[in-house]
Amino acid sequence: MPRPLVATIDISALHHNLRIAKSHAPAAKIWAVVKANAYGHGLERGVRGFAEADGLALIEPDNALRLRELGWQKPILLLEGIFDASDLETVVRARLDFAVHCNEQIAWLEQAALKGPLDVHLKMNSGMNRLGFKPEAYRAAYQRLRAVPAVRKITLMTHFANADDPLNPGLPLQQQVQQFEQGVSGLNEERSIANSAADLMHPELKSDWVRPGIMLYGATPGGASAEQFGLKPAMTLSSKVIGVQRIGAGDAIGYGSRFVASAPMLIGAVACGYADGYPRHAPNGTPVLVDGMRTVTVGRVSMDMFSVDLTSVPGAGVGSAVTLWGDGLPIDEVAHAAGTIGYELMCALATRVKVVEL
Ligand SMILES: *Cc1c(COP(=O)(O)O)cnc(C)c1O
Numbered sequence: 001m002p003r004p005l006v007a008t009i010d011i012s013a014l015h016h017n018l019r020i021a022k023s024h025a026p027a028a029k030i031w032a033v034v035k036a037n038a039y040g041h042g043l044e045r046g047v048r049g050f051a052e053a054d055g056l057a058l059i060e061p062d063n064a065l066r067l068r069e070l071g072w073q074k075p076i077l078l079l080e081g082i083f084d085a086s087d088l089e090t091v092v093r094a095r096l097d098f099a100v101h102c103n104e105q106i107a108w109l110e111q112a113a114l115k116g117p118l119d120v121h122l123k124m125n126s127g128m129n130r131l132g133f134k135p136e137a138y139r140a141a142y143q144r145l146r147a148v149p150a151v152r153k154i155t156l157m158t159h160f161a162n163a164d165d166p167l168n169p170g171l172p173l174q175q176q177v178q179q180f181e182q183g184v185s186g187l188n189e190e191r192s193i194a195n196s197a198a199d200l201m202h203p204e205l206k207s208d209w210v211r212p213g214i215m216l217y218g219a220t221p222g223g224a225s226a227e228q229f230g231l232k233p234a235m236t237l238s239s240k241v242i243g244v245q246r247i248g249a250g251d252a253i254g255y256g257s258r259f260v261a262s263a264p265m266l267i268g269a270v271a272c273g274y275a276d277g278y279p280r281h282a283p284n285g286t287p288v289l290v291d292g293m294r295t296v297t298v299g300r301v302s303m304d305m306f307s308v309d310l311t312s313v314p315g316a317g318v319g320s321a322v323t324l325w326g327d328g329l330p331i332d333e334v335a336h337a338a339g340t341i342g343y344e345l346m347c348a349l350a351t352r353v354k355v356v357e358l
Helices: 011-024 035-039 043-049 061-069 087-093 103-112 135-146 173-184 196-201 331-337 342-347
Strands: 006-009 029-033 055-058 076-078 097-100 118-123 151-157 191-194 235-247 265-270 287-290 293-298 306-309 321-325 354-357
Touching: 011 029, 011 043, 011 196, 035 043, 035 342, 043 061, 055 061, 061 076, 061 087, 087 103, 097 103, 103 135, 118 135, 135 151, 135 173, 191 196, 265 321, 287 331, 321 331, 331 342
Parallel strands: 006 354, 029 055, 055 076, 076 097, 097 118, 118 151, 151 191
Antiparallel strands: 006 235, 235 265, 235 321, 265 306, 287 293, 287 321, 293 306
16 A cells, blocks of 8 residues: 555635636736646646636746646746746747846846747836835836837736735835835836735735735635635645554653653554655644544654644544645644744645645
8 A cells, every 4th residue: 555645636626716816806817826836736737727817927947848838828927037048048939928027137138139029027126125126227127128129018017025914014015015106107018916915905906917826725825714715725635644652641752752741642653744745843732633633743743754642533543534734624724833834835745745636
């Protein structure tokens, strides 16, 4: 028998979540974001799950080519643009849209004498200070791009730091919106500004294109739970109990003996560890389902297994079904317990984990 650890991907949940994204921005076109192997769900499943999207967006040029090989005919957007002038050959060949966020990228375009048409997304740094042109430099960048004969469409793009936390004192959402509006004033082009959080929580931000990622996979970008947004988990990670131990008061579990029992307990070893993508920093008490009942992890997560408290799960033993996250246990809850976000857990799903479809 193969190892019982399995990630089950529900393609119908991808469809469903895409429809939710659309319902929040009915007039906008949708880039379904499939970077990082479709947030761990598999690029090919993204192609099928998001067949109704207007385009697919990602980071990796090689995976953009792969999307074409998989038969995706609609637009594809490179969210960070090209990494080198040599990527221009790829964008022309595969008809890729791409972000332009710095003068170096514009220079590569100017020097290449390309045959277009190229559709580019001019990225503004509206306050996040990672990529993009400052508002005061935006127009000059726009004009430089406009002068490149191969460039056809220029979409006005920015990315918000705090759409899930609009009053964040470090950078209030409204401040970013104002910076963006100031930088693009007078430019009559389509706009692309909304990630999942902006799509779900800020319908007042008019965007011709929205760029949802995390919500499409059924996790929350913040603000409320995925369930409250009507999202369905697309990935369920499940395994089995492969061994049990009866322990007494004073007995310790796992490396570092981080958990010491204060009373007799029944402990199960679950076939899933940090080499599968389960977070090693999950503390004692991280939620887990055994035979559909909620219980908790105990002791340190090791490479190939971790331990759960079976004391109060009637009939639990070797072979009991375990849900690490997904259907019945939101990934966001597990992530929160482990001090991270659902994004990180789903993206970290390891290649050794078997993936099946519902
Ligand atoms: C990843 C990404 C998104 C999607 O963000 P979510 O929070 O997953 O919705 C949107 N835009 C850009 C530029 C991104 O890099």
